[in-house]
Amino acid sequence: EVQLVQSGAEVTKPGATLKISCKVSGYTFTNSYMHWVQQVPGKGLEWMGLVDPEDGETIYAEKFQGRVIISADTSTDTAYLELSSLRSDDTAFYYCATSSGGSRAYFDFWGQGTLVTVSS
Amino acid sequence: DIQMTQSPSSLSASVGDRVTITCQASQDISTYFNWYQQKPGTAPKLLIRDVANLEVGVPSRFSGSGFGTEFTFTISSLQPEDIATYYCQQYETQPYTFGQGTKVEIK
Numbered sequence A: 001e002v003q004l005v006q007s008g009a010e011v012t013k014p015g016a017t018l019k020i021s022c023k024v025s026g027y028t029f030t031n032s033y034m035h036w037v038q039q040v041p042g043k044g045l046e047w048m049g050l051v052d053p054e055d056g057e058t059i060y061a062e063k064f065q066g067r068v069i070i071s072a073d074t075s076t077d078t079a080y081l082e083l084s085s086l087r088s089d090d091t092a093f094y095y096c097a098t099s100s101g102g103s104r105a106y107f108d109f110w111g112q113g114t115l116v117t118v119s120s
Numbered sequence B: 001d002i003q004m005t006q007s008p009s010s011l012s013a014s015v016g017d018r019v020t021i022t023c024q025a026s027q028d029i030s031t032y033f034n035w036y037q038q039k040p041g042t043a044p045k046l047l048i049r050d051v052a053n054l055e056v057g058v059p060s061r062f063s064g065s066g067f068g069t070e071f072t073f074t075i076s077s078l079q080p081e082d083i084a085t086y087y088c089q090q091y092e093t094q095p096y097t098f099g100q101g102t103k104v105e106i107k
Helices: none
Strands: A003-006 A010-012 A018-025 A034-039 A045-051 A058-060 A068-073 A078-083 A092-098 A114-118 B004-007 B010-013 B019-025 B033-038 B045-049 B062-067 B070-075 B084-090 B102-106
Touching: A003 A092, A010 A018, A018 A092, A018 A114, A034 A068, A034 A078, A045 A068, A058 A068, A078 A092, B004 B084, B010 B019, B019 B084, B033 B062, B045 B062, B070 B084
Parallel strands: A010 A114, B010 B102
Antiparallel strands: A003 A018, A018 A078, A034 A045, A034 A092, A045 A058, A068 A078, A092 A114, B004 B019, B019 B070, B033 B045, B033 B084, B062 B070, B084 B102
16 A cells, blocks of 8 residues: 655744655655645645655756755655745645656645644 | 636535536646545545546546646536545646636535
């Protein structure tokens, strides 16, 4: 059974840096890209970027370029999303998601989501 | 970026009604198009990929159609458990983009 298990909810202050994790099991980690999706509470879904765990190559949406680092550790089958210079409008659920289609971006497996709250 | 315009933003229908949601892409995305269902407090769930391919275990009352820039999602007979927000998504070009969502409620 494919599982993506994310780290727990975080509360942090403006300007801080935060790293959340997504540990996978049930499939070969390097066979599929890992994506991250942001959802502000009560709002829609926004794709942030992806990492290819096989070679570490990343692609980011322009909105998040420069403030987000997506990475993958193949020794622990874990993907990471690092958020820096956090602002109140970064308060959101962050989901990792992957595809059984490898590089194809239909997201048939999702983590449970990590709520990040940025507040002074 | 490819804009995905989904309509309506919300709808209210009776149990057993046929429900239709549309999604328009700002440019041709061929069949690189998916539909998701999200219930409150949970992660989105992929219902239909590549326009019309129903995921395993998804009831056959759900269906999708379209090509290019115009896409349709249909629930043939609305059930109480279908109460959720539905999102379309394109993956023809990065950044992958979603529609703004359609909240489906029971009348």
